[in-house]
Amino acid sequence: xxxxxxxxxxxxxxxxxxxxxxAGLLAALGLAVEAPALAGFASTVxxxxxxxxxxxxxxxxxxxxxxDAADPLxxxxxxxxxxxxxxxxxxxxxxxxxxxxVGTFADDPMQALLSDVLATRDPALRAEVRFMPSLDAAADxxxxxxxxxxxxxxxxxxxxxxxxxxLLSDGTDVWGPDYPDTVLVTRRGMLRAAxxxxxxxxxxxxxxxxMIGHDPLGALSLxxxxxxxxxxxxxxxxxxxxxxxxxxxxxxxxxxxRWPTVRGMQRRQVAPPPSGLVDLCCLAAAADAEHGLCSSIx
Numbered sequence: 465x466x467x468x469x470x471x472x473x474x475x476x477x478x479x480x481x482x483x484x485x486x487a488g489l490l491a492a493l494g495l496a497v498e499a500p501a502l503a504g505f506a507s508t509v510x511x512x513x514x515x516x517x518x519x520x521x522x523x524x525x526x527x528x529x530x531x532d533a534a535d536p537l538x539x540x541x542x543x544x545x546x547x548x549x550x551x552x553x554x555x556x557x558x559x560x561x562x563x564x565x566v567g568t569f570a571d572d573p574m575q576a577l578l579s580d581v582l583a584t585r586d587p588a589l590r591a592e593v594r595f596m597p598s599l600d601a602a603a604d605x606x607x608x609x610x611x612x613x614x615x616x617x618x619x620x621x622x623x624x625x626x627x628x629x630x631l632l633s634d635g636t637d638v639w640g641p642d643y644p645d646t647v648l649v650t651r652r653g654m655l656r657a658a659x660x661x662x663x664x665x666x667x668x669x670x671x672x673x674x675m676i677g678h679d680p681l682g683a684l685s686l687x688x689x690x691x692x693x694x695x696x697x698x699x700x701x702x703x704x705x706x707x708x709x710x711x712x713x714x715x716x717x718x719x720x721x722r723w724p725t726v727r728g729m730q731r732r733q734v735a736p737p738p739s740g741l742v743d744l745c746c747l748a749a750a751a752d753a754e755h756g757l758c759s760s761i762x
Contacts, residue, residue, distance in 0.1 A: 467495075467496045467497075467498065468490075468495050468496070468497050468498070468518055468519065468661060468665070469497075469498045469499075469511075469516060469517045469518055470485070470497055470498070470499050470517060470518070470519050470520050470665070471499070471511040471512060471517035471519075471520035471521075471522075472499065472520050472521045472522075473521060473522060473523070473646060474599065474690070475544070475547070475599070475617040475618060475619075475620075475645070475646065475706070476544060476547065476617070476618045476619055476691075476699065476702045476703060476706045477521070477543055477544025477545075477547055477617060477618070477645040477646035477706055478521045478543060478544065478646055479543075479544065479672070479676065479683070479684075479687065479703070479708055480521075480543050480544075480669040480670075480672040480673050480676070480708045480710050481520075481521045481543060481648070481669055481672070482672075482687040482690055483672035483675060483676065483683055483686060483687055484665070484668035484669050484671070484672045485497060485499050486686045486687050487672065487675065487683075487686055489668040489669075489671050489672055490664070490665065490668045492668070493664045493667055493668055494664065495661070495664055495665070495668075512526075512537060512649065512650075512651070513530070513533075515651075518650060518651070518654050518658075518661075519648065519649070519650040519654065519661075519662065519665055520648070520649065520650075521543045521646045521647065521648055521649070522537075522646060522647070522649055523571075523572045523573040523574070523645065523646060523647075524539060524573055524644050524645065524646070524647045524718075524719045524722070525571060525572060525573045525575070525576050525722060525726050526571060526572075526649065527539045527647075527649055527719065527741045527742070528719070528720075528722060528723055528726040528727075528737070528741065529571040529726055529729075529730065531737065531738055531741060532738075535651045535652055535653045536651070536652055536738075536741070537649045537650070537651060537652075538649060538650060538651070538652050538655055538740060538741060538742070538743050539647045539648070539649050539712070539716070539719060539741065539742045539743070540647075540648050540649065540650055540655065540662055540666065540743055540744065540746050540747060541647065541648040541666045541669065541710050541711070541712055541744070541746070541747045541750075542644050542646075542647050542648070542709045542710050542711060542712035542715075543644070543645075543646040543647055543648055543669070543708065543709070543710060544644070544645045544646045544706050544707070544708055544709065545642060545643070545644060545645070545706065545707050545708070545709040546634070546635060546636065546642070546643060546645065546705065546706055546707075547617055547618040547621070547645055547702070547705050547706020547707075548573060548574055548577050548615065548616070548617050548621075548634070548635045548645050549615065549616060549617075549621045549631055549632075549633060549634050549635070550566075550577065550578055550581055550613060550614075550615050550631075550632040550633040551606060551613060551614055551615075551616060551621065551624055551625070551629040551630065551631060551632060552564075552606075552612060552613040552629065552630045552632050553606065553609070553612060553613070553628075553629065553630065554628045554629070554630060555630060556612065556613060556630045556632065557630075557632075558581070558585055558632050558633070559585070560612070560613075561581075561582060561585070561589065561591050561612075561613060561632065562586075562589050562590070562591070563590065563591065563592065564591050564592065564611075564612035564613055565591070565592045565594055565610075565611045565612050565613075566578060566591045566592065566593055566594065566611060566612065566613045566614065566615070567594050567595075567596045567601075567602045567605050567606065567611040567613070567614040567615070568593055568594075568595065568596065568602075568614065568615040569595065569596055569602075569615065570595050571726075571729070571730075572615075573645055573722075574615035574616070574617065575593075575615065575729055576722050576725045576726060576729065577615055577633065577635050577638070577639075578591070578593070578615050579725050579728065579729060580638045580639070580722075580725055581632070581633045581637075581638055583725075584637070584638050591613075594611060596614070599616060599617065599620050600693075602614040602615075602616055602620075603616065603620050603623070603624055606624065606629060607624070607627060607629075613632060617645065617706065618702035618703070618705045618706040619691065619694050619698050619699055619701070619702030621702070621705060622698060622701045622702050622705060623694070623698060639718055640718065642709075642715050642718075643715065643718045644709065644712060644715060644718060644719065645706065647712065647719070648665065648666065648669065648710075650662055652740065652743075655743060655746070659745070659746055659749075662746040663746040663749045663750045663753070664750075666710065666746055666747050666750035666751075667750040667753060667754055669710045670710050670711070670750055670751065670754050671754070672708070672710075673708045673709075673710050676703070676707075676708055680700060680703055681696060681700055684696060684699045684700060684703065710747075711747065711751060712742070712744060712747060713744055713747065713748075716742045716744065719741070719742055720737055720741065720742065723737040
């Protein structure tokens with residue numbers, strides 16, 4: 465049985481991969497998987513960069529941030545849809561972001577969201593960015609008043625809003641109604657060397673998405689140990705705000721359209737993006753295989 469080390473983030477946008485691991489869906493497709501515990505917010509991409517993980521789920525901006533690498537990351541499927549937000553303290557308005565201290569996460573879709581929200585409101589609008597070490601730390605900083613606003617994801621969004629935080633943007637106002645947060649990525653070298661393994665991971669995630677659709681709370685109960693600070697009701701509410709979407713076809717342009725934003729965040733020249741940052745060939749193969757399997761079941 466081939467062994468595969470996968471990595472992931474900590475938000476609900478990783479749910480299809482969490483479930484593929486915890487429900488044995490990867491094992492059912494012949495993959496022996498190691499999934500090291502998350503050591504910190506940046507550990508996901510660090511494992512992908514140093515080769516200790518072959519494939520994993522991470523923010524879609526990572527394929528843009530690493531585009532100049534010798535063996536760059538490639539987005540091969542989706543994972544979670546929407547479910548990001550800019551939140552402010554009680555009564556805050558978007559105009560109050562001017563000059564405010566805002567907590568966010570480096571090279572992450574949440575940083576790109578903040579950048580695009582500011583630029584859309586007013587190209588001259590600036591905020592003081594403070595990078596956060598974890599989603600929990602960002603929540604504590606907002607509620608404790610050490611920052612005026614933060615970017616965050618589900619299930620933290622729902623909890624903080626119930627505690628009085630104000631929604632300044634949910635991303636749909638700047639990126640449209642359907643945008644990915646987390647995507648499945650691998651190195652281009654891995655994609656070329658082991659496309660069947662990549663396809664198998666995507667098949668497992670497609671099966672996980674079907675499980676979530678059929679029994680959301682049942683699926684969440686299998687992965688609830690990954691969110692020990694949240695109740696099942698909170699996770700269910702978060703899932704409604706950040707549903708799974710493994711099939712990235714039709715919305716992949718929302719990734720490449722963020723190229724100027726990410727290059728600006730890196731203070732690098734905005735040249736045309738290189739080709740191949742999104743490659744959905746294995747996704748298409750996985751979807752075809754799963755469709756054929758489902759069609760054969762009476």
